[in-house]
Each structure stands twice: as structure tokens, then as C-alpha cells.
Amino acid sequence: MFRSMMKAFLAVLLTLTSLSTPLTNFLSLPHLPSKTKTVDMNQFELVWSDEFDGDSLDRSKWSYEWWITERKGGFWHEDMISVRDGNLVISAQYFDHPLENRYYEQWHDVIDFKPYRAGWYTGQIVTRDKYKQTYGYFETRCILPAATGLWSAFWMMNEGVYNVDGSGQDGTEVDVFESFYYKDHWWGADAISTGIHYDGYGDDEKGDSIGKSYLAGDPYKEYNTYGVEWSPEEYIFYINGHETGRLSTGGVSQNPEFLLLSVEFGGKDGVQSSDRTSTGKISKTPDENWPAEFIVDYVRCYQYKSLLPAADGIHP
Ligand SMILES: [Ca+2]
Ligand SMILES: [Ca+2]
Numbered sequence: 105m106f107r108s109m110m111k112a113f114l115a116v117l118l119t120l121t122s123l124s125t126p127l128t129n130f131l132s133l134p135h136l137p138s139k140t141k142t143v144d145m146n147q148f149e150l151v152w153s154d155e156f157d158g159d160s161l162d163r164s165k166w167s168y169e170w171w172i173t174e175r176k177g178g179f180w181h182e183d184m185i186s187v188r189d190g191n192l193v194i195s196a197q198y199f200d201h202p203l204e205n206r207y208y209e210q211w212h213d214v215i216d217f218k219p220y221r222a223g224w225y226t227g228q229i230v231t232r233d234k235y236k237q238t239y240g241y242f243e244t245r246c247i248l249p250a251a252t253g254l255w256s257a258f259w260m261m262n263e264g265v266y267n268v269d270g271s272g273q274d275g276t277e278v279d280v281f282e283s284f285y286y287k288d289h290w291w292g293a294d295a296i297s298t299g300i301h302y303d304g305y306g307d308d309e310k311g312d313s314i315g316k317s318y319l320a321g322d323p324y325k326e327y328n329t330y331g332v333e334w335s336p337e338e339y340i341f342y343i344n345g346h347e348t349g350r351l352s353t354g355g356v357s358q359n360p361e362f363l364l365l366s367v368e369f370g371g372k373d374g375v376q377s378s379d380r381t382s383t384g385k386i387s388k389t390p391d392e393n394w395p396a397e398f399i400v401d402y403v404r405c406y407q408y409k410s411l412l413p414a415a416d417g418i419h420p
Contacts, residue, residue, distance in 0.1 A: 134295040134316035137346035143333060148241050148406035155402045156192045161185055166229040170207050171215050177253070177371020178224035179203070184367075185227045190401065194256075194367045196226035196249055197395035198386075224376050224386065226254075228366035236262065236360035241406040243331035243342075244365070248283045248296075249396035250324035253376060253386040255368040256398045257282040258330055260361040265302060272302030272310070272354035275361065278339060281330040283323065284370070285316065294323055296330070298341045302354045314341060314349030327401060335408070363405075367398050 154165050161168065168182045181203045184195045202220035211217070244258045257279060264275025281296040299313030319328055333340040338352040369386070371377040376386055 134318045135348070136318050137343045137348045139346065141347035143241060143331060143340075143342050143345050143347070145241070145406070147408055147410070149409050149412060150404060151240070151407045151412075152235055152237065152405040153402060154192075155190065156187050156400065157190055158187055160187050161192070161229065165231060165234055167232055167234060168227070168229055169232075171211070171217070172228075173205060173220055174218035174374045175228075176255075176368045177374065177376035178226060178369035179220055179374060180227045181220070181225050182227065184225055185229060192229070192365065192398075192400040194227050194229075194249070194365065194398040194400075195395040196224065196251065196254055196367050196369070196398070198224050218374070221374060223374055224369045226367040226369065228364060228368075230364045231362045234362075235405075236362045237405055237407065238358065238360045239334050239336065239408060239411060241331060241333045242280065242363070242404070243329050243406075244280070244403045245327050245329045245401040247325065247327055247397075247399040248286075248323045249367055249398040250286060251386065251394070251396040252286050253370050254286065254396055255282060255284045255370060257364070257366050257368075258403075259364050259366070260332075261364070262357070262359055262361045264357070264359050266304060268304040268308045270303065272300065273356065273358050275359050276300050276302040276354070276357040278332060278334070278357070278361065280332045280341065281343075286324060294319065296323065296343075298348060300339065300351050300353065302357075310354055312351050312353035314351060317343055317348045319343060363403060365398070365400060365403070367396075 154162060168185055170182055172180050183203060186193045200222050202222060203225060205217060205220055208217060242260065249256050258281055259277060259279045261277040262275040265277050267274050277300060279299050281298055283296050285295045295316040295318050297313065297316050299311055301309055301311040303310045321328065329344050331342040336356060336358065338350050338356060340350050341348045369376045
């Protein structure tokens with residue numbers, strides 16, 4: 105009853121007001137993945153993957169961008185990235201002293217590093233200069249980092265996203281999932297958010313969202329898969345192989361995009377706050393959740409068989 109009343113209330117609110125995309129996303133009620141629409145893996149062939157089977161990050165596949173020290177409400181440091189028991193692990197925790205910038209001595213003349221301070225530390229890895237792909241199916245299997253104020257994500261983009269030409273066809277930020285609803289029982293505890301951003305950032309930014317999706321299990325304790333099928337016509341998003349929604353607003357990217365796995369803290373200038381995330385401010389007191397860990401079993405990229413080169417003479 106309460107749920108249906110809330111839905112009616114929000115429907116009226118959405119009709120009466122002209123809301124930006126993030127706010128619309130914020131107000132929409134989470135939904136469950138489809139029971140019947142599933143990804144057809146028969147049309148794909150695996151073309152790139154990382155199973156994270158080694159002892160450390162495979163630098164032939166991923167870059168750690170060490171020149172980004174401060175990020176939103178915290179800091180990124182490569183010590184927060186590890187590979188353990190077949191998983192990539194991006195840790196997040198508070199340090200009461202600045203971590204060392206090992207690149208400062210060699211690079212401070214050319215790079216304007218923001219100084220590390222006491223604060224919240226985590227990290228990001230990207231395939232920016234090592235792997236890009238146009239179209240296909242992209243999937244990760246992971247356990248989300250369990251803490252308020254954290255923002256973990258599996259996403260794709262390219263430099264064309266910054267090109268303001270009225271279209272997303274030159275490049276679109278595709279957020280397969282973003283998690284920032286941990287223990288947020290009002291807006292959807294344990295839901296994840298999915299959407300796209302294109303044609304610049306700041307005042308130019310445009311975007312669309314399928315809203316929030318609930319999972320059957322606990323995404324902070326159990327592995328789930330999050331995927332996107334990217335065709336020339338649309339993006340189709342999946343959780344555990346079940347469709348959660350489709351987007352094509354602004355035109356679908358026709359250019360190669362690279363992959364990102366990241367954890368961020370809400371806030372700005374290296375100071376954590378509840379800004380933007382709506383997940384609440386983190387307590388500095390360590391509890392059972394620290395360090396929080398984003399645990400990634402794999403990232404796999406598939407291509408449509410119909411788009412692969414005719415290596416075996418079967419495909420046109
Ligand atoms: Ca554009
Ligand atoms: Ca693995």
C-alpha cells in the first residue's frame with residue numbers, strides 16, 4: 105500500500121516538474137530484472153577478458169593512472185589495487201596519514217600532483233590505451249564494496265564523450281552499474297543504478313537512465329553479473345543475464361570505448377561528504393566494513409559473430 109502510494113506521489117511529482125536526468129533517476133522506484141528477456145550468448149564470441157588469475161594486476165591489459173591522486177571525496181593510490189584468489193580487489197579505507205606518492209620525485213616538474221593527505225583512499229583501473237572495442241557484450245562478475253558513501257562502478261567511455269556536437273554517436277559514457285545505495289532503505293537499499301552520459305560534462309552534459317534495479321540476492325555479499333549489449337542501435341543492460349532496460353537516447357556510440365572499474369568517495373577536494381551520493385557521510389571510525397572491498401571475479405568482452413572478421417571463411 106505504502107509502495108503504491110509512493111509510486112502515485114512520485115508520478116504526479118514527475119509530471120508536474122521538469123526534472124534533470126539524475127533527479128529523475130533518483131526519484132524512480134527500483135525494478136527487478138526481467139524474468140523472460142535474457143541475453144542470447146549464441147550470437148557472441150569472446151574476444152578479450154581478464155579472469156584475474158595472477159598474483160598482481162596484468163599491466164598489459166590495465167593501466168593504473170597514478171597521476172590522479174585526488175578524486176572527489178578521497179584519494180586514489182595504486183596500493184589499493186590488488187589481485188587475490190582469482191579476483192581483482194579494489195580496497196577502500198581511511199588512513200590517518202598521507203600515503204606516499206612514489207612518482208613525485210620523477211614527475212613533479214611536469215605533473216601538478218594534488219598532495220596526498222590523511223583521508224579516504226581507494227582506486228581505479230582502466231584499459232584506456234590497452235583495449236578498446238566497438239559493439240558487443242561486456243560483462244563483469246563482482247561483489248560490491250559494502251559501505252555508505254562509496255561509489256563503485258563498471259563503465260565504458262572514450263575521449264569523444266567530451267566532444268559537444270549534439271550527439272552521443274562520437275562517444276558515450278556507458279555506466280553498466282554504479283552502486284551508491286548501500287543501506288539506503290528510503291531510495292532502494294542494495295539497488296544499483298544504470299545509465300548513459302554523452303556530449304560533454306558540466307553544463308553540456310546530457311544523459312539518460314534506466315533507473316535503479318534491485319537484485320534478488322545481496323550484491324554486497326554475493327557475486328552477480330552486470331552486463332551491457334551494445335549494438336549500433338541501442339544499449340541493453342543485464343543483471344545475471346536478465347534484461348533490466350534499454351537506452352539509445354542521443355544516439356548510440358559508433359566509436360571504440362575503453363573499460364573502467366572504479367571506486368570513489370562522495371564529496372569533493374578530497375573531503376568526504378554526502379554530496380551527490382545521497383548515501384550518507386562515512387564515519388571515520390573503522391568498523392566491520394573497513395576496508396571495504398570491490399571484488400571482481402572477471403571482465404569479459406564478447407563481439408557479435410556477425411561483426412568478426414572472416415577468419416574461418418564462414419562469416420561474411
Ligand atoms: Ca558528442
Ligand atoms: Ca577470476
